[in-house]
Amino acid sequence: MIRPATILALVTRQVLLFTRNPVRAFELFFWPIVQLMVWGFVTQFLQQHSVGEDGFGRFITFLIGGIILWDALFRSQQGVAISYLEDVWTRNLLNIFAAPIRMTEYLAASFTVGFLRVLVTAAVLAAIAWFAYAFDLFQFRWTLVIYYGNLMMFGWALGILSISMILRWGHAAESLAWAVPFMVQPFACVFYGVDVLPGWMRAVALALPPAHVFEGMREVLAGEPVDPGRLALATGLNVLYLLAAGLLFSRMFAIARKRGLLVKAASS
Amino acid sequence: MDAPLLTVDRIVKRFGSFTAVDGVSLEVRGGETVGLLGVNGAGKTTLMNMILGLITPSEGSIRSFGLELERHRLEILARTNFCTTYATLPGNLKVHHNLEIFARLYGVKHAREKVAELLELLEITRLADKITGQLSAGESTRVNLAKALLNDPDLLLLDEPTASLDPDIADKVRKLVRHVQRSRHPAILYTSHNMRDIEEVCDRILFLHQGRILAEGTADEITRRFEGRNLDEVFIKIARSEIEALQS
Numbered sequence: 001m002i003r004p005a006t007i008l009a010l011v012t013r014q015v016l017l018f019t020r021n022p023v024r025a026f027e028l029f030f031w032p033i034v035q036l037m038v039w040g041f042v043t044q045f046l047q048q049h050s051v052g053e054d055g056f057g058r059f060i061t062f063l064i065g066g067i068i069l070w071d072a073l074f075r076s077q078q079g080v081a082i083s084y085l086e087d088v089w090t091r092n093l094l095n096i097f098a099a100p101i102r103m104t105e106y107l108a109a110s111f112t113v114g115f116l117r118v119l120v121t122a123a124v125l126a127a128i129a130w131f132a133y134a135f136d137l138f139q140f141r142w143t144l145v146i147y148y149g150n151l152m153m154f155g156w157a158l159g160i161l162s163i164s165m166i167l168r169w170g171h172a173a174e175s176l177a178w179a180v181p182f183m184v185q186p187f188a189c190v191f192y193g194v195d196v197l198p199g200w201m202r203a204v205a206l207a208l209p210p211a212h213v214f215e216g217m218r219e220v221l222a223g224e225p226v227d228p229g230r231l232a233l234a235t236g237l238n239v240l241y242l243l244a245a246g247l248l249f250s251r252m253f254a255i256a257r258k259r260g261l262l263v264k265a266a267s268s
Numbered sequence: 269m270d271a272p273l274l275t276v277d278r279i280v281k282r283f284g285s286f287t288a289v290d291g292v293s294l295e296v297r298g299g300e301t302v303g304l305l306g307v308n309g310a311g312k313t314t315l316m317n318m319i320l321g322l323i324t325p326s327e328g329s330i331r332s333f334g335l336e337l338e339r340h341r342l343e344i345l346a347r348t349n350f351c352t353t354y355a356t357l358p359g360n361l362k363v364h365h366n367l368e369i370f371a372r373l374y375g376v377k378h379a380r381e382k383v384a385e386l387l388e389l390l391e392i393t394r395l396a397d398k399i400t401g402q403l404s405a406g407e408s409t410r411v412n413l414a415k416a417l418l419n420d421p422d423l424l425l426l427d428e429p430t431a432s433l434d435p436d437i438a439d440k441v442r443k444l445v446r447h448v449q450r451s452r453h454p455a456i457l458y459t460s461h462n463m464r465d466i467e468e469v470c471d472r473i474l475f476l477h478q479g480r481i482l483a484e485g486t487a488d489e490i491t492r493r494f495e496g497r498n499l500d501e502v503f504i505k506i507a508r509s510e511i512e513a514l515q516s
Contacts, residue, residue: 086358094355095415098320099373100346257324260283263317267354 021172030179037186045192061221064135066190066214068125072118072151073158073188073210074181079114080107080159081177084166088174093266103253107246111156118152140220146231147213153238154209158184160245164252170265189214209234209241270297271334273423273455274319279328281314281479288314290479291328298422299453301445303460303470305499307507311479312459313354316425319457320350332423344423346375351416352427356408359401363392363411366400367418374419386414390444406437413444424454430462438462445469463487463499473499477506 018024049055087093096106122137129135140147162180166173187201188210194202205211212234220226256262272295281289289311296302304312317323319330321341330337332344357366364383371379387393390410395403403411409429416424426445430438442465449456449469460466466473467487475483475490483490487499496502 090358090360091354091356092358094317094320094322094352095357095370096373098322098345098348098350099370100342100375101373102342254324257322260314260317260323262322263313263354 023169023172023175027175027179031182034182034186038191041186041192041196044196048196049193058222060133061135062218063191064129064133065137065217065221068122068129068135068137069147069151069213069217070185070188070190071121071125072148073155075117075121076111076114076152076155077158077162077181078155078177079112079117080110080156081162081166081180083110083113084163085174085177088166088171088265091266093262097262103250107160107249110159114156114159115152118148118155122148140217143216143220143226143231146235147217150209150213150231150234150238153235153242155181157238157241157245160242160249164245164249167249167252167256167261167265170261184208184210187211193218207237209237212237270299272297273333274457275331276315276319277329277331279315279318279330280326281311281318281323282326287479289318289325292476292479292481293328294474294481296423296455296457298455299449300472301449301456301458301470303458303466303473304476305459305463305466305473305503306476307503310476312476313352313427315476316350316352316427316457316459319423319425320348321345346419347421348423348425349374349416349419349421350425350427351409351412351429352425353429353431354427355412357400357411357415359399361400362396363387363398363400363403364396367411367414370415371418376418382418383414386417389417389447390414391440405432406434409433409437409441410444413441417448420452420454422454424448424456426456426458428460429458430460430465438465442468463503467499475502475506482506 018028046059049059087096126137129137138144158180162177165176165180187197187205187208189197189205190210194205194211194215197205212230216227216230216234256265274294274296276292276294279289279292280287288309292311292315294302304315306312314323318325319332319337321337321344324338333347335344337344357363357370361369364380364387367383367386368379371382376382383396384393387396390413392407392410392414395407395411398407400408400411409432413429416426429445430441433441445456445458446469448454456469458466458470470487473483473485473487473490474481483493485493491497491499491502494502494505496505
């Protein structure tokens with residue numbers, strides 16, 4: 001027999017978890033809003049740019065290219081964030097941070113993990129895209145390396161941002177390891193052009209390196225020449241974001257040591 | 269007399285309005301084992317974490333091997349190691365993989381040979397190919413101890429190494445610590461709630477209470493000073509705050 005009091009107690013537990021943890025409450029709205037924004041803009045882009053059979057076919061290639069390149073950003077961010085979380089989950093964090101390791105070495109190792117993740121998944125996705133959709137990823141030639149380099153750099157910066165927040169707010173913020181790239185996604189213009197965004201969003205998008213990479217990718221797929229200025233701007237922005245992320249991590253690490261948060265995260 | 273390998277000078281740690289460690293000073297020399305004794309929340313683990321650079325002190329200084337911890341963190345940590353119940357090696361890797369990785373992090377030459385030597389010393393060679401997460405508490409403690417000895421540390425911090433171990437394994441761990449004391453002469457800082465551990469292993473004891481050093485001396489000296497029959501009884505008196513009456 002089902003006991004209502006038991007169900008009420010279990011529901012109360014979940015409700016309390018949501019009300020006591022702002023990140024959980026934030027997640028409740030975050031994912032549907034991101035989905036709505038991304039697919040809303042995709043629809044607008046489709047309406048504006050897919051005139052005729054050629055237009056729709058081009059849109060599909062934009063979509064496939066976007067999906068493959070977005071994975072580079074996501075995978076490199078995960079390389080950094082999940083490497084850190086693995087140490088938290090396996091209660092290895094104190095062993096690592098009490099070992100003679102520089103923070104730059106720790107981050108460089110997690111960048112390498114991100115790079116390896118990207119390498120493996122890119123190979124698989126490129127092969128599938130070729131055989132299933134006749135989409136040649138290598139049509140971008142030398143710019144492909146710049147696209148990947150820039151998306152990985154931005155992914156690393158987001159990875160550092162993710163672990164900085166987890167370091168500061170502990171277990172409650174762990175879901176940010178997955179959410180952070182998707183906070184950026186509507187502005188990254190992965191599946192649609194910058195021109196479909198409203199004014200303020202366009203300004204944010206142009207301040208982010210991925211928007212320039214994806215715009216560049218669409219230009220090349222549309223048969224236009226490569227814009228070196230756009231790629232240089234993306235690279236310059238990435239250097240700034242990586243520096244800012246490094247400074248943030250350094251600051252959060254100092255706060256974590258001051259407040260005992262490292263030990264708390266490691267032992268809880 | 270040898271210079272101290274570890275010098276903690278009037279260290280204070282505050283977390284908001286709570287003072288976890290309140291003006292503690294101590295010195296540990298090579299070959300000496302100092303026991304940190306105290307009830308839960310006395311400040312033992314916070315003190316150890318400050319010595320490892322995991323928590324920054326609010327006041328005071330920590331010097332290891334004559335070097336300031338904040339300025340020479342890497343040099344100090346390369347000659348230090350620790351074992352605590354609050355940290356385990358990644359459970360999804362084999363024991364020998366974990367130990368070899370940490371041997372490399374500590375810059376140990378001939379990592380494989382060193383790991384094999386330590387596994388033999390700790391009588392756990394049979395565990396080398398086992399998944400770390402599948403070990404029993406006793407096995408896991410000995411693997412963590414192997415990690416703590418990888419770099420032949422000059423300063424060894426052992427935070428409750430016999431917690432949750434059965435008497436047989438706890439006895440083996442104590443014997444191992446004594447063996448390390450005799451053969452390598454590190455400075456050892458040892459916390460435990462097990463009075464037998466403290467009596468058997470430590471040359472000197474610091475009794476911490478509410479972040480301060482309440483008493484210092486050998487087990488016999490502390491027992492006599494607080495008019496207990498044994499260290500256990502003194503510990504219980506302090507835990508129940510009966511010691512204020514004794515002091516006055």
